[in-house]
Amino acid sequence: MAGAVPVELTPENYQEVTRRPGVCVVDCWAPWCAPCHEFTPLFTAAAARFPAITFARLDTEAQEALAEPLGIEAMPLVIAFKDGLEVHRASGVMSADALDVLLGRLAAVDVAEEKRRAANRRLTEAGKPPPGVPKGATWDAGDAEWTFGPKDSKGRQHGTWKFWRADGTLCNECVMKQGTPHGVFKRFHEDGSVSQEGTFEQGQLHGPRTWYASEHFTSERMHENGVSERVRKTVMLYDQGEVRQVLHFDGTGQRVIPTTGEPYPVRPAHLPEDAELREDLDQWARVSLNAEGERHGLVRFWDRQGQLLWEAEYVDGLRHGHYRSRAVDTYADFRVHFDEGQAEGNLAAGVWSLLDAQRQVVLTRDLGLAQDEEALERSPVFSNLPRTAEAWREFARQARAEKRYREALLATARACATAMDLQPLTEWLEQLTLPRTRQSAHALAMSVVQEAGERWAPMADCLMRGGEAATLLRAYAVLLDQTDRPRAALDFIHAALLLAPERKAYLFTRGLILLNLGQPEQVQHDAEQLATVEPDTARFLSTYARALFPRFDFWAGQEAPRCTYDGLPEGPQQPLESIQQVVRKYATRIQLLRAELLQRFKPGASLPWLPPDLSGLLPAGPVKLEQLELEFGDEQVEIDETLDTGRGLADLVLVMRSDWSALTWLLWACGEKTFRMPTRLSPPADYGQGAGQASQRLWQSRDRRLRGGDGSAAGEGFSFEGVPLGELHPNLVSIAERQYAETQAMFYWLNDSDHVSPWQSNLRGS
Template identity: 80%
Template sequence: MAGAPVELTPDNYEEITQRGGVCVVDFWAPWCAPCRAFAPIFEAAASRFPDITFAKLDTEAHESLSEPLDIESIPTLIAFKDGVEVHRVSGALPAAALDALLGKLEAVDVEVLKRRAANRKRTEAGTLPAGVPKGATWDAGEAEWSFGPTDPKGRQHGTWKFWRADGTLCNECIMKHGTPQGVFKRFHESGEVSQEGTFDKGQLHGPRTWFASEHFTTERMHENGVSEKVKKTVMLYDQGEVRQVMHFDSTGQRVVPTTGEPYPTRPAHLPEGAELREDLDQWALVSLNADGERHGLVRFWDRHGLLLWEAEYENGYRQGFYHSRAADTYADFRVHFEEGQAQTDFAVGEWSLLDAQRQVVLTRDLGLAPDEKTLERSEVFSNLARSAEGWREFARKARAEKRYREALLATARACATSMDVQPLVEGLEQLTLPRTKPSAHALAVSVVEEAGQLWAPMADCLMRGGEASTLLRAYAVLLDQTARPRAALDFLHAAMLLTPERKPYLFTRGLILLNLGLADQVRQDAEHLATVEPDTARFLGTYARALFPKFDFWPAQEAPRCTYDGLPDAPQQPLESVQQVVRKYATRLQAMRAELLQRFKPGAPVSWLPPDLSALLGAGPVKLEQFEMEFGDDTVEIDETLDLSQGLADLTLVIRGDWSALTWLLWACGEKTLRMPTRLAPPADFGQGAGQASQRLWQSRDRRIRGGDGSKPGEGFQFEGVPLGDLHPNLVTIAERQYAETQAMFYWLNDSDHVSPWQSNLRGS
């Protein structure tokens, strides 16, 4: 079997993993992208290690085998030797790291591992493992045993030692009245030193050195892309602040950490502390505080030693002077450098663009930079309507106070309201740094990707010349996500006025319009979008139908079908309970209908709301309850209440689920219209209806999680006119939610022990 991985099943699992020799098992799942990426690496290693048995286990198909092993993430690789688990690691390993791991397996002493396992069981039982001295105490937070002398006040004082749960020594440190002081050492499980360094009054000071081991160890070394060729790492500290990091191979030669190749020669004119940033291919001189944050002057050079930028930092934020090369960045070709001041990472005050001789080409005042919370609360992001003149007045006041970011954003809203973009164009020209179009676009895209959920960084990007259209669209998305769709629409319209050629912005507008309940306008945008992005247009159209469906008697749309066996024949709840639940669905739907009507101007046509259900309520709304009850050995929560503060789209999805459950409940009683049932006369295909809800819920979940049977194009049940296999993954959750509510209703209906469809235990599977 060497040379190709074996597929494990319940029939061969014990025989393969418990035989003599080494066996490595890849625990994976078909839906796991990292698993699929790791598979060819694992298979290739099998051919290089013919003496090792390689095996794979599908955790979804064989949950009974994987669950007892407490696998928390996949892929997970577990190594067995002579039937004993000797190592496990989670995550997709690079080929080099996998080879290094496999190369160590033959040297594993199974008897030693058995002793350590026995010690761990003693620790779990609260007893001392072998090798740990009497009097040692267990620290659950640190997961270590500790022992050593104390001073008269009970503080650690003198040499203290620490052991792992398996009884192996992991740390030895000199303490002085409760504070580390002097030399410390950490150890691999093998007893080799894994770290050593010195504390000075509780702060690391001087070299802190890591040593690799050829044996298996839980001590950290080769993480975050560090090559297995690195055998020693030295980090130089100055009273808790990291000054330099160096990596060395087995010969003692300094190497690049990610490749293990020889470290390049530093340009002679650079400071001695400058280190190569391999990911950037740049030299960097970075000082850090005790928390590992940039603090002080930071400088970066290219590979040849040409200064790229420098900035002053304070506890992780740019604070003070900033200077950078800027050739081919700004609209004026003469500009080669930019410099100015920063405050908590944001550009403030006077900034200058300089030519190659450091002469000023342009100076611009970038004003004051509000912090994140202040800007988020600004009126410029208010969801309340305001006239164009009102926004212009806001902009004038903000500009007078040097709040230029808010001034530009208010001007954008004024332009969207008046549909006149010229004042915004002029404001951008007067207040922001004038970048080239490619530079402006690239800067805006990068900031949106990194900080598109934050308010202040995007406003700062606007002042630094980032493309306004991209940033305003990002603000529209953020406002829509934070339940401010009217404000979102203003910002998006401003973006569209700046770049009318960008048809994909119609998609963003469609999503915002959906949150405003403007379904007809969404359909129009979908039609226009179809000429350039037909798939996106189809998604938008289907999403609109999902949020604003036709609220008729849904069971009449199709005959129920189900392939399950053992289906129920008739409801088990009494008529009185059914009538009361009908009233509760009607009460919920009426409450949501009234709430949504309040969000529109009186008399505004809202054609997509569900019909008035007051005829089902007779004496009026009934009480919606929230309580707990004992159900078997478990405590079950019942919550029939509503959160009416949700956004429009979220409320419409609740309506959709309730409407489906209500109409199918009436159908189950023999009704064909929206009327209160007076008797229980289930249709002949009652069981098919109950089974269909469960089967479609399972199919929806399978489609979402794994792309299962219903994911094949053109196949699966129809959802708003689209086969499940063609449904966009983001829309599958809507179908899943609908059928979860319908299934919960049927679960309640078919078991007289249940008291409400809103029981927590009816929404599991």
């Protein structure tokens, strides 16, 4: 019944409800869709406000047969029917006001007109211009428009050109001059009213460009990016392609705030006329843009009362030139109310001044040269090669003499970390950087790390502007570790810990770096210290260390394998010669990995975590690892047995772990209990359980990663490195998944004599 609680659609009532005379709106939702649950009470409440409309809801998961023909791509989705014809769709969570606007427009929908437009769209799909579109018009698939107009002698658009939508409605009319827009243009809503109008000069917008809202459904865009439905007209003022001002008006012609539609506040009298209110900041702003929409020229921001907050000169989107800002309670000297200086490409440079309330200089500091992203990224200060503390101090002295203060400070941090002596770093920070309050320094550093923690220059610039050094040095440690420079990373995290020894959380960062340096014993020591303040993080670090550096002994058969699958294989189907060759390939891969890892450490270094030497399985030396493509019926299958040894230590160890698991289970499957080349096939009695276990544990691991469960019924779970799968951190589940995927691929190969190699691409699916 219209106006009652929304009807739940089922196969039995769907046709009757959606084809009723009048308007029917359907809320398409799913139980797992959080935005859908947010929208439900709004939709239900609207039924009371619009008693003439039938409201219905479609559970797309429970009623898949009804949902599939509707072609639903996003939810929540409101589909509107009128007299049984679909006339509109709107996706996403709408506000109550926006929903009311949508429902109010449905009464004015002309069903006959909608049918005519639908017929026109079918003509367009058939390549035929619909009625109203000239026969000589051509279809532009890129813009999805019919186009028609005169051309000059060179075939360029010249004169008044018109454009139509696929449904035959006129959408654009524009004056062209030798292929370039030049003159008045207008766009139109489907009902024929003007949606936009403005003027081009030699291809650039110039003067006012005005948008008009429609009281009917339209494909023309206006109410986007949070613009309220109350806005009925928007005027954007252009100067040769650059936006100078944007004005929004309601239906009475009163200027309004775009996001709310409320009356625009009175601008403080002393501000320029083109200063606009930024509702998101509650600040006034004067921003000039270039043709690409980037800040260009003088940009100024004031608070609501009109006091200047900051101003800066921009060149094509980057701060370049003079900068000044209000800085009360920002700097260590309480007298400071303002700071000012120069910027080059968004980076502070040269002499900066701190000023009191009367704009008298309290302090000046030379921030040196602005070193951009490219210069810092290639700087030796981030080299992974170790240096002595004195070598780093000499580098720092040279950089300081050349006003490369950013490199000077970073090199001093490495020197202090190497010598475990903090004093030189604290002295240089006091001498070279702007002296902020502790709270301001921390807030600045955190904001820059969050916004630009994967870039070299912004963090160094933040250091010069007084950002907290410990936070920034830790961020550099993370970035260096992620770019496979763990020795450099270790210096920076040590410097950060010297500056902030109370921050035990930094031990987690150091632990990850130490893992990339192959030092699991020290990682376990850090995990013990971390456990006093962050026990969950400490458990993750400890488990990760065990997963990366396990005890490489004969893993297979240490406990009886088990699984709950049926139809398990009874024994290998590959011939002994093929098995022996694959054993050699696993051994070759592991030996290559061992050799690569050994090269990364000093000769004679003790690496107790390395797997044992498997050269006994390769009496004739390493075997060739293949790369080829094969056809299996209609399927193209790739085989890639090769290794990429240029990756980080952790990645290499994880590959080795997976290969080790597959090799030991392969030997076990032949009846071996140690690393010896099989000379006969004598599979154990629980062979099928071993093969099934690999597949079941792979499925359980993927279930844990994707859905958060442990993929098993009671009593069917397993532990990984001493941790039950259901308690294993999601970031560590992928290690188990990778190991069992490799072991499963080996068993898939072993159990089918048609397969050529465990490294076939078609063995690494489900």
